[in-house]
Amino acid sequence: MSDIIKKNAWVAGLVALLFVLLVLTKAIQPSFGMSGLESVARAALPFAFATAGMAVVVIVGGIDLSVASMMAVCAVTAAVLMERMAGVPAILIVLGLGFVMGLINGGLIVLTRVPDIVVTLAMLFVWEGVALLILESPGGATTEWLKQSIRGSVIPFVPNALAIIALCVAVVWIPLRRSKLGISIYATGSDELAAFRSGVAVGRTKIVAYGVCGMFCAFGGLSLASLTGIGEPVPGPYLMASVAAVVLGGVVLGGGRGGLLGPIIAVLILRIVRTILTLLAVDPNVTTIIEGTIMVGVVMLGTAATLRGARK
Amino acid sequence: MNMATTDSSMVRFGRFLRDNPVIPLLAFLVLMIAVLEVIRPGIVTPFRAGRDGLISTFWVGNLIKFAIPLAMLAACQVLTMLTAGIDLSAGIVATVAAFVCATLSSIWGPVPAVLIAMSMGLVVGVVNGIGVGVVRVHPLIMTLGTGLIATGCMQVYQRLVINAGSEIPAVLSWLGTGRTLSMPNGLFLFVPFALFVFWLMRFTGFGRLLFALGSNENAAKLSGVRAWQVYVALYALSGLIAALAGLLYLGMIRQTSLSLASPLLLPSVAAAVIGGTSIFGGRGSFAGAIVGALIIRVLDTMLTLMQMPEGARTMLFGLIILTVTAIYVRITGSR
Numbered sequence: 001m002s003d004i005i006k007k008n009a010w011v012a013g014l015v016a017l018l019f020v021l022l023v024l025t026k027a028i029q030p031s032f033g034m035s036g037l038e039s040v041a042r043a044a045l046p047f048a049f050a051t052a053g054m055a056v057v058v059i060v061g062g063i064d065l066s067v068a069s070m071m072a073v074c075a076v077t078a079a080v081l082m083e084r085m086a087g088v089p090a091i092l093i094v095l096g097l098g099f100v101m102g103l104i105n106g107g108l109i110v111l112t113r114v115p116d117i118v119v120t121l122a123m124l125f126v127w128e129g130v131a132l133l134i135l136e137s138p139g140g141a142t143t144e145w146l147k148q149s150i151r152g153s154v155i156p157f158v159p160n161a162l163a164i165i166a167l168c169v170a171v172v173w174i175p176l177r178r179s180k181l182g183i184s185i186y187a188t189g190s191d192e193l194a195a196f197r198s199g200v201a202v203g204r205t206k207i208v209a210y211g212v213c214g215m216f217c218a219f220g221g222l223s224l225a226s227l228t229g230i231g232e233p234v235p236g237p238y239l240m241a242s243v244a245a246v247v248l249g250g251v252v253l254g255g256g257r258g259g260l261l262g263p264i265i266a267v268l269i270l271r272i273v274r275t276i277l278t279l280l281a282v283d284p285n286v287t288t289i290i291e292g293t294i295m296v297g298v299v300m301l302g303t304a305a306t307l308r309g310a311r312k
Numbered sequence: 313m314n315m316a317t318t319d320s321s322m323v324r325f326g327r328f329l330r331d332n333p334v335i336p337l338l339a340f341l342v343l344m345i346a347v348l349e350v351i352r353p354g355i356v357t358p359f360r361a362g363r364d365g366l367i368s369t370f371w372v373g374n375l376i377k378f379a380i381p382l383a384m385l386a387a388c389q390v391l392t393m394l395t396a397g398i399d400l401s402a403g404i405v406a407t408v409a410a411f412v413c414a415t416l417s418s419i420w421g422p423v424p425a426v427l428i429a430m431s432m433g434l435v436v437g438v439v440n441g442i443g444v445g446v447v448r449v450h451p452l453i454m455t456l457g458t459g460l461i462a463t464g465c466m467q468v469y470q471r472l473v474i475n476a477g478s479e480i481p482a483v484l485s486w487l488g489t490g491r492t493l494s495m496p497n498g499l500f501l502f503v504p505f506a507l508f509v510f511w512l513m514r515f516t517g518f519g520r521l522l523f524a525l526g527s528n529e530n531a532a533k534l535s536g537v538r539a540w541q542v543y544v545a546l547y548a549l550s551g552l553i554a555a556l557a558g559l560l561y562l563g564m565i566r567q568t569s570l571s572l573a574s575p576l577l578l579p580s581v582a583a584a585v586i587g588g589t590s591i592f593g594g595r596g597s598f599a600g601a602i603v604g605a606l607i608i609r610v611l612d613t614m615l616t617l618m619q620m621p622e623g624a625r626t627m628l629f630g631l632i633i634l635t636v637t638a639i640y641v642r643i644t645g646s647r
Contacts (some may be wrong), residue, residue, distance in 0.1 A: 108634065112637075112638035113633070117452075121582070122630040123630060125629050128627075130627055132623025132626060133621065240457070245454065253394065285468045286468055287466040291464075292463075296453075296458065299449050
């Protein structure tokens with residue numbers, strides 16, 4: 001019982017923090033309204049998907065350093081394909097590609113028995129290279145309706161970008177979480193040996209978790225392509241941001257605990273902080289420093305809190 | 313005894329390699345150089361291309377020259393990996409040190425510039441150490457975060473000194489580009505440095521504490537090790553080493569940039585891992601990392617010679633790191 005309260009307390013605290021930050025933004029810039037919220041949500045799209053993917057692999061007890069590179073591969077593939085074919089088949093191909101890339105990452109980790117951090121570090125190079133081979137310099141095109149879909153808001157007071165995040169994550173994660181596989185993912189993350197002895201197919205679970213991560217990266221790549229309208233083969237700054245958001249969102253590094261809701265709220269919090277700093281007319285470089293300090297400070301506090309909890 | 317006799321020769325061979333990881337690595341290095349020679353006859357052995365000499369000292373010198381900064385950054389990774397950590401801020405610390413040194417030496421002269429540059433490394437290292445040792449943040453996150461902060465600080469600093477111009481201290485150019493007996497002068501810095509790291513890891517109490525913390529942190533703590541002090545000292549040392557590597561690299565490249573040494577970061581992790589250092593702590597050797605750095609440089613040359621497009625080069629680089637590590641794990645049967 002107290003465990004449930006504790007689990008939800010973290011997410012509730014994040015929501016409260018998000019709300020406070022939104023009020024603060026409104027106080028600084030009284031004209032901050034729907035359009036401001038919309039641009040925050042739009043900018044958060046790729047970060048949210050990278051974070052969702054990272055959260056899944058962290059829950060299963062691993063880490064994926066190649067998220068940014070996989071997103072780059074998906075973005076350039078989407079841009080190249082959409083120049084030649086209709087949007088829907090291109091999107092399906094890109095999602096499949098992301099899933100396969102994730103499966104390759106997971107398969108290599110399980111088959112070679114090399115630590116996940118090393119495998120995904122190597123795959124970071126590999127996927128970056130693949131992205132450069134597909135498209136040497138930024139180019140390609142994105143379907144018009146896809147570009148339009150992330151703008152505006154169909155449901156009142158909910159930016160489309162936010163709805164897309166919620167929809168994509170819910171469609172992939174909720175059925176997974178409820179299934180036997182979801183339980184296996186949490187079991188593998190909290191104690192791999194115990195899970196193995198209880199009859200969980202640990203290897204297969206890991207591979208699928210990395211596959212899901214790859215699929216989220218494909219969503220991230222698609223959102224990158226639709227944000228910029230082109231494909232950019234150079235990976236963005238999504239690795240660090242996603243790890244920070246995952247930790248801030250209450251997923252314990254090492255696995256087994258946390259969900260996807262917390263990390264995604266954490267992404268929004270980090271994006272709002274950036275907006276506030278921009279509204280305060282802070283030099284963008286100083287913003288980077290402040291953002292980094294906040295990320296590190298949050299992670300420090302979170303870790304200290306976890307440690308105190310563990311001691312009790 | 314019975315166990316030993318029933319072991320297959322393969323297992324015994326594996327155990328031998330696990331205890332001496334440098335031997336298969338050296339064999340692999342020689343193999344790579346042989347492949348390089350096949351790809352471009354005469355690059356290593358000039359007599360085959362009609363020139364004098366059995367082995368090109370110029371080529372060997374170049375190989376060593378460019379492997380030195382990589383091996384120094386790999387030292388950061390080896391030392392931190394001994395305690396199951398990693399230092400992902402090393403590349404940025406090296407860049408910051410180089411940038412600060414180059415911009416300040418035109419204002420205040422080379423000696424204060426070098427000292428300030430080194431102290432930058434120390435500051436970042438101490439912050440890392442406090443985060444990892446006192447607050448217990450995962451090293452990966454902590455060093456990524458301080459790296460991000462350091463990058464931001466450097467960009468702000470760059471706008472302050474944008475008019476100051478830059479100057480490379482003569483000592484650093486001499487170390488970076490000069491040659492003595494056709495071997496790079498960087499060795500004058502690197503050989504004492506490498507001996508220091510060997511000494512530190514093998515013959516000092518500090519080195520034993522690193523191995524102890526990495527093998528079993530709880531056991532080490534219960535035996536009375538004040539872990540946080542070791543971590544702060546370790547990451548401070550790692551920051552200093554990274555700053556030193558950055559200064560040497562500055563002398564080598566003789567150009568300032570805001571991303572000077574950043575591309576060296578991931579190869580340095582790769583060099584440490586290829587060199588048989590376990591990312592889970594408790595096992596590692598700097599000798600292996602040095603050979604790892606040489607292997608990576610030979611690989612780099614090979615890919616350049618084959619005129620690989622940038623993408624294919626990056627890709628192959630990653631695949632080879634993965635393959636080498638996988639083979640290594642398979643042979644030694646350990647992680």
